Amino acid sequence: MSASRVLFDEPGPIARRRMRIAGIVAIVAVAALSALAVRRFADHGQLDADKWRPYTTWPMWRYLLEGLWATIRAAIVATALSMAGGIVLALGRLSRRRALRWSATGYIEVMRTVPVLLLVYLVLFGLPHYGVDLPLFWKLVLPLSVSASAVFAEIFRAGILSLDRGQREAGLAVGLTDTQTMRLIVLPQAVRRLLPSLVSQSVGLLKDTSLGFIVSYSELLYSGRVLASYNRLLIQTYIIIALVYIVLNASLSKLARTLEARQGFRPTGRRSVRTLLRARAGADARL
């Protein structure tokens, strides 16, 4: 709503009438487009009841749910690993030792640009050459974690830097060492503040697990592909899988937003000031 407040004035009677007309036109346009799409599906027999009936049976769903569980398992392990890696890299990038700082920065910058797919190929084709043949699960999770740790590192770095400098100075002033200050004072506060960003980044990882089809790790998308080649219901299978992904990821995003909203009430740091301002703007809009 705040975006509309910046862009538009409070509408008068004429503007409100125009908005209503535009609204009706928009609804008609979207409805016409959806009708065209549905027609296209129906014309090619994709909406026939017997094409959808298999998905009312339990065995189909059990197969997909097993795939979903594999997806979630891979996403959880990859998130845990890349968060750990991210903290180490962030501390490395903020370190006072030049060698450490440069190597962490180099790693982050390279991993930000190299496609995850390339890392997957490296583990898939490169490592066996040197006698390392990982189980399927790790062939997917290892490259994902290696790549995502760079993203998490940047998030952690932003969080650490956003913290008030006084926190670190106070920690050092009461006699804590550098490491203790980081571990006891800075990191706990930074992580708490970053929780929403960390959760929304885990959505990205969850989506990336769909690369499992390359290593034939049977996560949700790969299970769906196997299922579709077996029952020949390609479009139906993809629609259902997409819905599962959307529900799962949208709930995670929602969780991130809830966490962010809850933080607004904690009067610490710069961020809350901005939230307070935003809350005031919201109150104005209600007047």
Added chain:
Amino acid sequence: MLEVIQDNWDLLQDGFVGTLKLTVVCGIASLLLGTLIAACRVSPVPPLRWFGAAYVNLFRNTPLTLIFFAVALGFPKLRFNFSFFQFAVIALSTYTAAFICEAIRSGINTVPIGQAEAARSLGMSFTQTLSQIVLPQAGRAAVPPIGSLLIAMVRNSAIASAFNTTELMGTSSTMIENGYKSLWVLVWIAIGYLIITLTMSALLAALEKKLAVVR
């Protein structure tokens, strides 16, 4: 390690140009589509806002790989026939547009309401307020996130290789099949991606510098 690049120069060049083409076409398409959806999301017309929100939630929460599969395998079933390159463009730009839309919207959100109110109280019209006060500030705030989205798009474009599109990542399987050491093949491909993204980073940094103003 050097013979990989000497023997496969043409192949790598084709792939590099393919990725570059994909980057430029998808970049423009997703910027246009993203701006359009963002305009819907912030419009005062509720149905347009719902449409924008639905689009963003749909495409942001679906894996890109799934969108690729749905487009490349589902469209032919509905008798929409395009080339592989066109499929890749459709999948990649519809996906990226959802993120671009959110970047633009949060850029608009960073403009303090006082700015628009001040413009209006000076007697500026709607068009003037938008084009001279709000959008320049919003654009400045949106450039860095859009830049990192476009760089992420380049790495995402690698997924197109699984769908027969001629691009950089796809050249790797040909070379590995021809018996070249996979490690060096992949290192050279990574360097190819770095060339594209580092150039983009430099261009974006220059743009940011040019747009920067003292607040």
